[in-house]
Amino acid sequence: MPITSLFAFSGKHRGTCALTKTSPVGRLFVSRQVVSLAGKWYAVKVGRKPGVYRTWGDCEKQVARYPRAVHKSFSTLQEAEEFAEVSGHTSKRPRQDADKTARDAVPPKTIDDKDSRKTTRPSELFKLMFDGGSRGNPGPAGAGAVLYEPSGAEVGRVCVGCGRATNNVAEYTGLVKGMQAAQQYGVRHLHVQGDSELIIKQMKGSYRVQNEGLKPLYKEAKEVSKLFESLKFEHVYRELNTVADFLSNEAMDGKSWEGMLFLEDSKDDEPATKKARAEPEV
Numbered sequence: 001m002p003i004t005s006l007f008a009f010s011g012k013h014r015g016t017c018a019l020t021k022t023s024p025v026g027r028l029f030v031s032r033q034v035v036s037l038a039g040k041w042y043a044v045k046v047g048r049k050p051g052v053y054r055t056w057g058d059c060e061k062q063v064a065r066y067p068r069a070v071h072k073s074f075s076t077l078q079e080a081e082e083f084a085e086v087s088g089h090t091s092k093r094p095r096q097d098a099d100k101t102a103r104d105a106v107p108p109k110t111i112d113d114k115d116s117r118k119t120t121r122p123s124e125l126f127k128l129m130f131d132g133g134s135r136g137n138p139g140p141a142g143a144g145a146v147l148y149e150p151s152g153a154e155v156g157r158v159c160v161g162c163g164r165a166t167n168n169v170a171e172y173t174g175l176v177k178g179m180q181a182a183q184q185y186g187v188r189h190l191h192v193q194g195d196s197e198l199i200i201k202q203m204k205g206s207y208r209v210q211n212e213g214l215k216p217l218y219k220e221a222k223e224v225s226k227l228f229e230s231l232k233f234e235h236v237y238r239e240l241n242t243v244a245d246f247l248s249n250e251a252m253d254g255k256s257w258e259g260m261l262f263l264e265d266s267k268d269d270e271p272a273t274k275k276a277r278a279e280p281e282v
Contacts, residue, residue, distance in 0.1 A: 040056075040073045040074070040075065041053075041054065041073065041074045041075070041076065041077050041079075041080035042054070042055070042056055042058070042059035042071065042072075042073050042074075042080070043071060043072055043073070043074060043079075043080035043081070043083040043084035044059060044062045044063060044069070044070070044071045044084055045070040045071065045072075045083060045084050045137070046066075046068060046069055046070040046071075046137075047062035047063045047066050047069045047070070047071060048061070048062045048063075048066055049062050050062075050084055050137060051084055052077065052080045052081055052084050056073075059071060078198075078207055078208075078210075079210070081198055082168075082198065082210060082211050123189070124149070124150050124187075124188075124189065125150050125189045125190070125191055125230075126147060126148060126149060126150065126155070126182060126185075126187045126189065126190055126191070127147070127148040127150075127190070127191045127192075127193065128145060128146070128147050128148075128178045128179065128182050128190055128191070128192045128193070129145065129146045129148070129178075129192075129193045129194065129236075129241055129243065129244045130143070130144065130145040130146075130158075130171070130174035130175045130178045130192070130193075130194045130244055131143065131144050131145070131171070131174055131194065131195060131196075131241055131244035131245045131247070131248045132144070132162070132167065132168075132169075132170025132171035132172070132173055132174040132175075132196070132248050133167055133170055133171075133245075133248045133249065133252065134162075134165055134166055134167045134169075134170050134252075135252055137166055137167050138164055138165055138166045138169075139164060140163075140164065140252050141161070141162035141163065141164065141165035141166070141167070141169065141170040141173075141251075141252065142159070142160065142161050142162055142170060142247075142248045142249065142250065142251025142252035142253075142256060143158070143159075143160050143162055143170045143171070143173040143174030143177060143247075143248050143251060144157070144158060144159050144160075144174055144243075144244040144245070144246065144247025144248040144249075144250070144251060145157070145158040145174045145175070145177060145178025145181065145244055145247070145260075146158075146178075146243045146244050146247070147178065147181060147182050147185065147187070147260070154243075154263055155185065155262060155263060156181065156185070156260045156261055156262035156263055157243070157247055157260065157261055157263075158174065158177045158178050158181055158247070158259075158260050158261075159247040159248075159250050159251050159255065159256045159257055159261075160173060160174070160177050160251055160256050160257075160258075161251045161252075161254065161256040162251070166213070167196075168196070168198065168199065168211070168214055169213060169214065169217065170248065171194065171196040171198075171199045172199060172214060172217035172218065172221060173217065174194075174244065174248065175192070175194065175199060175203075175221055176217060176220050176221050176224060177260075178192075178260075179192070179221070179224045179225065179227075179228075180224055181259065181260035182228075183224065183227045183228070184260070185260070185262075187228070188228060188229045188230070189228065189229055189230045189231075190228050190230070190231050190232070191232045191234065192231065192232065192233050192234070193233075193234045193235075193236045193240075193241070194233075194235065194236065194241065194244075195235070195236055195237060195238040195240075195241045195245075196235075197235045200233050200234065200235040201235075202214075202218060203218075203221060203222075203225070203233045204233050
């Protein structure tokens with residue numbers, strides 16, 4: 001079982017390490033013995049289930065007799081996560097209800113920068129949710145982002161293809177493109193949420209960016225973040241990020257577009273509405 005959270009449970013199997021929700025922070029329980037989080041972490045980049053594992057036995061199950069498996073041990077969890085790219089999503093498809101929610105939304109239309117800036121007030125706090133993924137890691141990659149008003153109403157969406165890239169490159173792309181679109185819309189105060197714990201912690205300064213391929217995107221994200229008067233980053237679980245997840249998969253399927261598409265408030269575009277709602281559900 002890959003360790004992707006401090007609240008992962010795997011106590012049903014003998015010899016498997018498990019973190020318990022009620023355990024003291026920074027302690028790992030193995031066969032009723034308390035062990036420090038220090039030690040080896042086993043990262044699987046290519047295998048049956050890429051991720052980070054606490055024991056060689058769990059890691060071996062993912063790479064044994066697997067063609068061209070790629071794995072490595074590390075002394076810190078952060079290094080293992082960056083190697084395995086566990087923060088992204090490999091070969092994923094959103095749940096059917098997520099597809100239905102995204103497809104049933106009001107069809108978007110593009111509005112120019114001049115008009116969009118008139119719709120926001122200086123004190124309003126908007127929310128941006130982003131996501132990204134790669135099928136193959138690296139492989140065909142895509143990113144998505146959604147901008148919400150303080151009321152919770154959706155403003156617009158970003159859906160961008162990333163070519164052949166890793167999960168974390170796609171995640172950073174979704175973040176950068178989403179923040180750029182929010183800035184274009186005239187947003188001054190932004191609350192950013194994403195299900196990539198690694199990217200969120202790097203943007204908050206909790207983790208250093210050691211991957212050379214991520215450093216340019218990280219630098220660009222930090223530059224864009226300076227355009228806002230206030231900016232907050234928060235990690236959320238994937239179940240709360242279904243629309244951005246849907247958009248990243250659409251981009252991986254080659255259904256991306258340029259810039260942000262803003263949702264239409266009026267019903268002037270009735271034919272487009274009918275066409276969008278006529279699309280079959282996945």
